[in-house]
Amino acid sequence: MTAGYLFFSGGACALLLLATAKVSMHHHRLAAARWLTLVLIGVICYLLLPTLPPIGGFSAFLIYLPVILVPAAFWLFTHLLCREEEPFPRWGWIPIGFSVLFSTLANHAPVSLDANTEEIFFNLSQFLRLGLIGLGMLTLLGQFQSDLVAERRRLRAILLIAVGTYMLIVISAESLFAYRPVPNGVPALHALLASLLSLAACLWLLALSPSALDESLPMPADTPEKVETPPPPPVASLDTHQQIQISKLQEHMESGGYRHTGLTIRELADQLNTREHLLRTLINRHLGYRNFNEYLNHYRITEASARLANPEQAHLPVLTIALDVGYRSLSPFNAAFKRRHNQTPTEYRREKLPA
Structure with missing residues (x-):
């Protein structure tokens, strides 16, 4: 050698x-x-x-x-x-x-x-x-x-x-x-x-x-999950510009901005007329999300859960609801839904709307 x-x-x-x-x-x-x-x-x-x-x-x-x-x-x-x-x-x-x-x-x-x-x-x-x-x-x-x-x-x-x-x-x-x-x-x-x-x-x-x-690195397995509940409130102080951006973001998402299929953080930044890196920082550090899809899933699964539990929409197939809230197919919707509720959408609907 x-x-x-x-x-x-x-x-x-x-x-x-x-x-x-x-x-x-x-x-x-x-x-x-x-x-x-x-x-x-x-x-x-x-x-x-x-x-x-x-x-x-x-x-x-x-x-x-x-x-x-x-x-x-x-x-x-x-x-x-x-x-x-x-x-x-x-x-x-x-x-x-x-x-x-x-x-x-x-x-x-x-x-x-x-x-x-x-x-x-x-x-x-x-x-x-x-x-x-x-x-x-x-x-x-x-x-x-x-x-x-x-x-x-x-x-x-x-x-x-x-x-x-x-x-x-x-x-x-x-x-x-x-x-x-x-x-x-x-x-x-x-x-x-x-x-x-x-x-x-x-x-x-x-x-x-x-x-x-x-x-x-992800948190240890014995750390309480944050999937089933919204992330904690902002822990860092926001300046005036950041407060305006957070308000615009939340208003846009609550009005259904998350329903756009295939939405990326770059597209969302363009819709809000803000810079992508600023939006990343706001969602991560001030809203507590580590992944943009996780952030979208919070809104999408919340709406889907309400619709699955609504007797007036009991006739709608699960796939229709999944597509309506922004998913491309049933598989990612089922996976995200099960992470939130620890049961499939069908099981959730059956529990909420017993025959």
Whole structure:
């Protein structure tokens, strides 16, 4: 192993250990933080593996296991970060399970495998790892415009551009050089990139934006939900201009502005003749919403609940009401309604309008 790789990888590991300590000490109660910690530990193990003496057996598997789990942990972290109101899809555990299985068989199979079989398992594992990272990046992209938390939007962009792209490059390079000589300088270049990313992450987490994770990560599972009731009243003082904008916003929404299908925060800002970033700040910091769709759902589900409980509208199909209040289809309406009332619209109507 070259001196350049040892120097840069050692620096990267030291910086990543600082970031791991920061996350695990201050956010250990959060599931998202635990998955992020696993990602950081996996990257540390990945950088250390080439520097270790040959190790075999179960000890080697224990060191390699965090590396295997990095793509899955990355996807799980991004899901909890960006879709805190949705459970992780059950089908997601299938590619995760196969990724771990194939990676284990390719590198630490309990029985001896021939070269062709190992190559098949290796290629399958690389394909699945790329897929898991891709799913994580798609999660970061999803509903990006609807995210009202400024720090979380920045965190999404950083993870998408830097970390996600870096992991895709690393796994692609592994596949490319798995069965051919690695050119001189590539390992050192890899370690240099890792150390630069680690330095940037530590500067951001520890100096430039120490509260970024606090504002970005969802609340612990045992924190009382705010879905069923309106958010608390504004806690920050508003200047005259902000008070005018809040009044215009509330008047517009109460008059049915939320019924426009596919409404985005940019379109709403245009309707109110205000700037998008100002509107984001008002809805997030002064009204207490972390996601624009959550804000729309408050008005939409409130109206839908009243109409479902109205005997005069008992003849209307649930789909008609969902479309009237602004949803494109029944599926997102049912999901949002169940988060509010813990029952489906049909069950709610049956309870409110017994035969």
